[in-house]
Amino acid sequence: MLNYDKEADAYDASRGGEARAEAAARAVLGLIPHRPGRPARLLDAACGTGIVTRRLAAARPGLRVTGTDLAPAMVRMAAARLPGAILRADSRRLPFADASFDAVTTVWLLHLLSDPADLHAVIAECARLLRPGGVYVTTVDKARSHDVGSDIDTVLATRPRHAAPDAAGTVAAHAAGLGLTPSGEAVFPGVGQGRTPASTVADLRRGWFTVLPSGDPRTEDFAVRLARLPDQHRHRPDPVFAVRAFRKPAEAG
Numbered sequence: 001m002l003n004y005d006k007e008a009d010a011y012d013a014s015r016g017g018e019a020r021a022e023a024a025a026r027a028v029l030g031l032i033p034h035r036p037g038r039p040a041r042l043l044d045a046a047c048g049t050g051i052v053t054r055r056l057a058a059a060r061p062g063l064r065v066t067g068t069d070l071a072p073a074m075v076r077m078a079a080a081r082l083p084g085a086i087l088r089a090d091s092r093r094l095p096f097a098d099a100s101f102d103a104v105t106t107v108w109l110l111h112l113l114s115d116p117a118d119l120h121a122v123i124a125e126c127a128r129l130l131r132p133g134g135v136y137v138t139t140v141d142k143a144r145s146h147d148v149g150s151d152i153d154t155v156l157a158t159r160p161r162h163a164a165p166d167a168a169g170t171v172a173a174h175a176a177g178l179g180l181t182p183s184g185e186a187v188f189p190g191v192g193q194g195r196t197p198a199s200t201v202a203d204l205r206r207g208w209f210t211v212l213p214s215g216d217p218r219t220e221d222f223a224v225r226l227a228r229l230p231d232q233h234r235h236r237p238d239p240v241f242a243v244r245a246f247r248k249p250a251e252a253g
Contacts, residue, residue, distance in 0.1 A: 018051065019191035024107055024139075024241070025055035027188040031137050031245035032103045034060065040102040043068070043129060045091045045122070046109040050078025056105070057082060066101075068094060092121040099131045110166035111142040119165050120174055127178040133250040135183060136175065140168040141242050143209075145190065150236035152195050155225045159210040159218075168244060180246035187240050194235035197226045 032042070040063050044053040047067030057065035067082060068089040069075050079086040089095050091109060104126040113119040126136045143164050147153050164170075172182060201223045203209060212219045 020189075020193065021051040021055055023188040023191060024052050024243075025059060027186040027241075027243050028052070028105055028107065028137050029056060029059055030186055031184045031243065032135050036062070038062075039064065041066070041100065042103040042105065043094075043096070043101045044105045044107070045089075045094065045126065046070070046106055047078050047086065048074050048108070050074075050081040050086060052107055053078060053086075054081040057085070092118060092125060094125045094129060096129055098128055099134075101129050102131055102134045104129050104134070104136050106136075106138040108139050108142060110138055110140070110171060111164065113165045114162075116165070119170070123171070123174045124178055127175070127180055127248065130180075130248040132248055134248045136180060136246045136248070138166075138171060138244060139241055140166050140171050140244050142166055145239040145241045146193075146195065148194070148237045148239060150195070151229050152197060152200050152226065152236055155229070156200075156204075156209060156222060159222060160212060161209070162211055168242065171244060172246075175246040180248055182244065183247040184245040186243045188243070190239040190241055192235075192238065194238045196231075196233050196235055197229040198232045201226045 042056060042063055042065045044056060044065060044067045047053040047069050048071075050067055053065060053067040057063065065082065065085060067078050067086045068091065069078060069086070070088065070090050072088065075086055075088045087095065091106070106122065106126065110119060110122065113122060123136075123138075126138075130136060141164065143161070175182075200209070204219060204223055204226070207213070210219065210222075
């Protein structure tokens with residue numbers, strides 16, 4: 001896993017910046033019911049730099065938004081964007097009472113949780129914090145989102161892949177086991193994040209996109225084939241990220 005304290009300063013610029021954040025916030029809020037005049041609370045767990053969290057708050061002035069993250073550098077950046085609304089916390093053990101929020105979001109978190117126990121713990125915490133009728137919204141299938149049908153994807157098609165912790169079916173199964181029911185889905189573009197052949201070679205040799213070690217002959221075979229593609233520094237189409245929503249049943253009566 002990346003060291004997010006070291007990544008914090010460059011994180012936004014390397015991942016689509018404000019344009020991607022705007023698209024993500026719009027997709028997330030589209031899955032959360034808006035009830036004008038009714039105070040509501042939203043928790044953005046693992047909020048990172050707060051670039052999406054700030055937009056969630058700005059888009060709905062009546063929505064009280066709180067963000068949490070585990071990396072101190074990310075917390076500092078998020079707190080500068082939303083003063084007084086950011087806490088340092090582990091998403092597996094969040095410091096809030098049961099049924100504290102009308103909505104809980106995890107944007108680009110679940111794909112990092114290679115331990116199934118951690119995945120379940122995070123989704124269970126999000127479910128615990130929801131009020132009856134509340135909604136949990138999360139990104140899913142992040143790795144698959146980058147497969148856009150480009151010539152790069154054709155070269156990489158036969159690579160052995162990591163199992164995806166955030167596979168939509170896996171996430172839905174955990175949610176169902178916790179009593180949450182599907183309530184919607186959406187997609188949004190990863191603006192400015194389209195791959196180039198040259199950048200893909202560098203990422204491949206770092207161990208991204210595959211379970212092959214960097215020195216494996218097959219890794220170098222993929223790298224050679226990628227290096228033969230035309231327009232080595234031209235970005236291919238942007239990824240399309242997927243978001244799913246799950247609702248906690250309302251109280252009877």
